[in-house]
Amino acid sequence: MDHDVYDGDVYDGAGAPGVPGAYNGMAATTLDGVAWQKSRHSNSQGSCVEFARLPGGEVAVRNSRFPDGPALVYTRAEIEAMLLGVKDGEFDHLVAG
Secondary structure: OOOOOOOOOOOOOOOOOOOOOOOOEHHHHHOOOOOOOEOOOOOOOOOOEEEEEEOOOEEEEEEEOOOEEEEEOOOOOHHHHHHHHOOOOOOHHOOOO
């Protein structure tokens, strides 16, 4: 089964709209005042992906095992496309045994 792989330009780090200074790969700790959320399906060992909605509507993503590590910032449209793909099962092959 073929799956699309993004091979476009690297995000320029200039700042996401509505979030001055927010960029992909920034330290999650610099996103003050955001509420991080993880799935209720996450395991107790902390192997979770956490999401936070930013003031401008963008969504930051981080690895819960490294809360001080990098956060990636996505637009609402990017998150919506990912969620629709997840719901449709497009990424099931990533966790298949």
